[in-house]
Amino acid sequence: MKKILIIEDNAALVETLAASLEVENFKVLKALDGEQGFRLGCQEKIDLIILDLVLPSLNGLEICKRLRSKGISTPIIMLSGQKKEEIDKVVGLELGADDYILKPFGTKELLARVKAVLRRRLPEPKGIEEYSFADIYLNFKKQIARKGKKNLYFTAKEFGLLKLLVCHEGEVISREIILNEVWGYDKFPTTRTVDTFIHNLRRKIEDDVSNPVHLITIPWSGYKFVK
Numbered sequence: 684m685k686k687i688l689i690i691e692d693n694a695a696l697v698e699t700l701a702a703s704l705e706v707e708n709f710k711v712l713k714a715l716d717g718e719q720g721f722r723l724g725c726q727e728k729i730d731l732i733i734l735d736l737v738l739p740s741l742n743g744l745e746i747c748k749r750l751r752s753k754g755i756s757t758p759i760i761m762l763s764g765q766k767k768e769e770i771d772k773v774v775g776l777e778l779g780a781d782d783y784i785l786k787p788f789g790t791k792e793l794l795a796r797v798k799a800v801l802r803r804r805l806p807e808p809k810g811i812e813e814y815s816f817a818d819i820y821l822n823f824k825k826q827i828a829r830k831g832k833k834n835l836y837f838t839a840k841e842f843g844l845l846k847l848l849v850c851h852e853g854e855v856i857s858r859e860i861i862l863n864e865v866w867g868y869d870k871f872p873t874t875r876t877v878d879t880f881i882h883n884l885r886r887k888i889e890d891d892v893s894n895p896v897h898l899i900t901i902p903w904s905g906y907k908f909v910k
Contacts, residue, residue: 690720717741751779848908857905
């Protein structure tokens with residue numbers, strides 16, 4: 684059962700949201716102030732946080748910033764009733780929020796956002812340290828790569844991208860998920876960045892860059908790795 688933390692100081696709204704989420708078989712934790720919410724976000728294994736922007740003791744942006752600075756990558760949907768939503772949206776997303784919704788909103792809309800954000804998150808990758816396919820040898824822990832007897836030189840991001848695809852062999856991974864998983868919450872390259880990195884990896888590992896057999900493009904969807 685997925686566990687969702689609601690950090691919101693409006694008790695009536697919290698109860699309404701909790702009831703709707705529980706009907707959808709989510710387990711709900713509640714916090715009515717920022718400090719309590721931050722503690723729960725650090726201590727509990729949470730699948731998603733619904734986080735109000737304006738809170739007593741610690742505001743939503745600060746909670747988001749602190750969680751990300753501690754390496755906690757739990758998806759966050761931020762809530763705001765403020766009028767300067769465009770500014771808040773940019774700041775919130777730059778600090779690590781995964782989505783943003785303005786008050787007032789319907790519970791159906793929030794549930795749709797929750798499910799969409801959870802779908803975008805990949806399961807934890809398998810603990811692969813070494814991997815071989817065709818004539819390629821990879822050691823992700825030591826960041827060593829070879830093609831036959833020839834050493835290959837990958838950047839840290841190239842290793843990260845390749846490991847993500849290898850760990851999810853056969854699965855189609857969208858460019859947005861790749862950006863989130865490899866570049867992280869505090870960076871905002873474009874999806875074209877992913878295309879460039881895939882092209883560079885193909886030049887290093889594919890026998891024929893124009894006809895790749897390992898790093899496959901899935902039109903309109905993303906990329907997948909085939910051994």
